[in-house]
Amino acid sequence: MTKTDKFYLMNDSTIHTPFMSSREKQFISSYNGFTVLKLPYKKEGDDQDSRSFSMLLFLPNESDGFHDLIRRIVSTPNFVQEHVPHRRVHVVRFMVPKFKISFNFDASDVLKQLGLKSIFGSLSADLGGICLESSIVEPLFVSNILHKAAVEVDEEGTTAVATTVIFGRGSCYTPPVDFVADHPFIFVVREDTTGAILFFGHVVNPSI
Structure with missing residues (x-):
């Protein structure tokens, strides 16, 4: 209708x-x-x-x-x-x-302000445990964290996530x-x- x-x-x-x-x-x-x-x-x-x-x-x-x-x-x-x-x-x-509505932003700065800093530095991060030791070529660290949200309302209903x-x-x-x-x-x-x-x-x- x-x-x-x-x-x-x-x-x-x-x-x-x-x-x-x-x-x-x-x-x-x-x-x-x-x-x-x-x-x-x-x-x-x-x-x-x-x-x-x-x-x-x-x-x-x-x-x-x-x-x-x-x-x-x-x-x-x-x-x-x-x-x-x-x-x-x-x-x-x-x-x-x-x-x-679709919205996205880089959450890295927000998380750093909240105190989550060590994972972003190549010298301070210790993320090697997520890989096989033989596959680690250089230190692993997080470069960016992106956040995206989407909400849609149409004749089929409303979709948020899935x-x-x-x-x-x-x-x-x-x-x-x-x-x-x-x-x-x-x-x-x-x-x-x-x-x-x-x-x-x-x-x-x-x-x-």
Whole structure:
């Protein structure tokens, strides 16, 4: 049910971008100034892993409420954990834009600032144990550590690392709500049992 509609940018201009919709019930809860959508990830095949994962979209009620919501999330302990929807509800208007984010950076300097320095020097590193002694030609050390993360949300679900989410069904009844993500929002990918946050990002322009 994808169709193009307006997305309101932070500079008060608009773009047209593909939005996905659904008539299924969704995990949604409304709070003071914002609404949260939870998309549970599907386990692949016969995966017996006890862990479960979900993506949360934190949508400010007002288009200019983005920065205030981010401040609340990062400055309030357990904010994410305390605002996870637990019941599926009927949705009147449901619109989530397609988006794909990829980010990478050289983590070497960050790790050095945290105190991890010896592995980067040819004189200080002692990594020879990972090779057969006969194959060591010169001292082994780490030159760079690169970090890359990618999150994609489309009609098939959301992909973060190699896991896929599905929109679920339910039987509990609560008053129907709207979830129209047509302005900047925050997303979180978390492990549900421990509450550990694996990805934290925001979408201010889904067309980029």
